[in-house]
Amino acid sequence: MCRILAYLGEPLPVEQLLFDTDNSLVRQSYSPRLMNTFLNLAGFGMKAWDPTSLRPDDPFTYRATALPSFDRNLRFISSKVASTCLVAHVRGVTYSGEAVVADTNLHPFHFAGARVVLAHNGHLRQFARMRYSLIEHVRPELAQRIEGTTDSEWIYALILSQLDDPYGVPETRELAEATADALRILRDVRAAHGIDTSSPVNLCVGTGRSVVATRVSFDYGWYPPEDEMLETDLPFVSLWYAIGGAYTEQDGSWQMTPGEPPRSVIIASEPLTADFSSWLEVPEYSMLTAELTPAGLAFETRDLDV
C-alpha cells in the first residue's frame, strides 16, 4: 500500500504539498491517518512540471528509497520548484522478505520519451499469476522497458499501450479512456485466471497539463484467508480532493481559496491537513479528470464501471 498525490493548477511550491501541512504527503509516509497497520517506508518519488524551467514539458524528477522525512536533498529541491502539475508517491510494501525495495520500483513510473507518468496506490493480488497474460496487451517496445517487479509498472505500460501514440501528450479524454480500458483488461485477465480477491487500483496519471485519477477496486470486500493486509484493505482505499482557486495558508491553516471557475485541484490518498472539512471524498468506483485550460481548470467526476 502507498499514498499518492497529484496537483494541477496555479504554480505552487512543491514543499507546501510535500512538507508544510500537518498531514503532508511526507508525513503520510510515517504517520498516515487513514491506513491501518501499514507505513509507507519503501521510498519516495515525484514528477513536477514547472513552466518556467528549461524544457518545461519535461518534469523535474526525484526518486529515492531513502525515507523522505530525512531526505535533505528532497527538502532543498522542493523548496525551489513551483509546479503547475505534480504527481508524487510514497511507497509502502508488505513487511516480508519478498518485498523488493529498489529504485526501479519507485513511482511515478515514466518511460524515457513518454509524456505520461503514473503513480498507484493499491495492489493486484496474485499478480504473479497474471503478469505474463498481460504481455499480449502491452506493446512490445513498452514491455521491454519494464525494469521493476511491481504490478504498478505493468499498469503503466498497459495504459500507455492503449494510447494512439504512447509517446505523445494525449488529450485528457483519450487518457481517461486508455485508463478505463486498461482497467477492463486487468479485470478480464483476473477473471481468466480465477483471481477474485480484493485488489484496489487508485491511480494518478499525469501529463503536465492534465491529471486522471481513479478510485476503484476489483472484487472489493473479498480477501484470501489469513490475509496480512486485511485491516488495511477492509475500508475502501481512500482518495480525496480539494478544488478551488489556490492552495494557501491563512491564519495558520492550509486550504483552497474560493475559485469559480476553479483554478487548482489537489487529489490525494488523504487530505493534506488533519482538518478534513474543506476536502471532498472521491466516490468509490469513480474517475476524476482535470485539465488546465485557458479558461481555468476543467474538472469532472464520473462513475467508472469496470
Next chain:
Amino acid sequence: MSDRETVDFLAGVPLLAGRDEADLAELARVMRRRTVQEGETLWRQGDDPRELALIVDGTVSASVQVTGGRAAEIGRSGRGEIVGLIGVLDGEGHATSVRVTETATVLALGRLDFAALLAGQQPSAFRLKRHLATLLAARLRSQLEYLAVSLGGAAAGPPAPEAAKICDELEDARAPDSRYVRRMATFHDFDPLALWGFLTSGRYVRCPPGRTLLAEGAPSTAYYLTINGAVEKVIVRGDRRIRVGLAGPGKAFGYESLIDGRPSPVTAITRERALLLVVPRDLFGRLFNGEDTVSRGFLDVIQKDLMATLRETLRPCARLAASR
C-alpha cells in the same frame, strides 16, 4: 433555571424518556448550564468533541465546511433538541460547526458523562441506546430526504410483495470464519461469546452483483450485514441517482425501516457479489429490544453504523446546501 426546572426539562427530552426522577436529578447535577449569545460559536467542525449540548431555549445553526473555504448550513435546532451527538459518540471530532442564531440556554453534558450513561448492563443503558438509535435513524432519514428532494420526482420501488420475497430467493451460504469477522473494526470491541451469538442469529446468503435487495419506499423485511463484497445505498429518481453509502465488510443496511417502522429511505443494490448476514425482522426486534450481552453488542454495531452513515451523508448534503 432551578434544579427542579432542569429535572422537569430533562424529563421531557425523548432521548431520556423512561429515566426516573432520581436519575434525572443526578444527570442535572453533572450538566453545565450556559447562556450563549447570538453569533457565538459552541464549537467548530473537527474540534475535539468534549461535550454535547441540549438546547433549553434559543436556536442554533449547524454548518459544514465545503470546498473553497465556505460553510454551508445544513440545519437548525431549537428547544429540546441535542447537538454534538455524532462527535461525542464516535470521538472523531465534531461533525458540524454549531453557532447560536438566537441567544440560547444550553445544558452541556461531557463526553465521559454521556459514555457513563451508555455503559453497563442496567435497563436504563439499553433504553438509552435504543432511544439513541431511533433519534439517529430519524436524523439520517431527514438528511436522505433532503437529498432525495433535490433530485425531484418520486421513488420507483418494486411492489411491497416483491421486495418481501427478495430475501427468500437468495442462495444460502456457510457462516464465515469468525477469525475473519473479528478483524473487522466493527467487531473489535465485541465480547467473543456475544459475537458468536450475533453471528449465529441469522442466515447467510450469497448474492450476485447488481441485485436490488431493498427498494426505497418499500418496507424492509430484514437487517443485512455485509460480510464480504459491497452493497451500494442509492437514491434514484428517473435517470438521476445519488450514492449515499457503500456497505462494505462490517457495514449494515436495511435497519432504519426496522427501527422506525417506515419504508426504506434508500435502495440497496449489490455492487460486488456479496456474502450477507440476514437477520429477519422478528429476530431483529428481539436483538434490538433485548437486554443481554448479544443485544448490547448488536446495539453498538447499529450505533457505529448510524454514526458512519450520518457522516457520509453529511458531505453530499453540504455540497447540495452550498450549491443553493
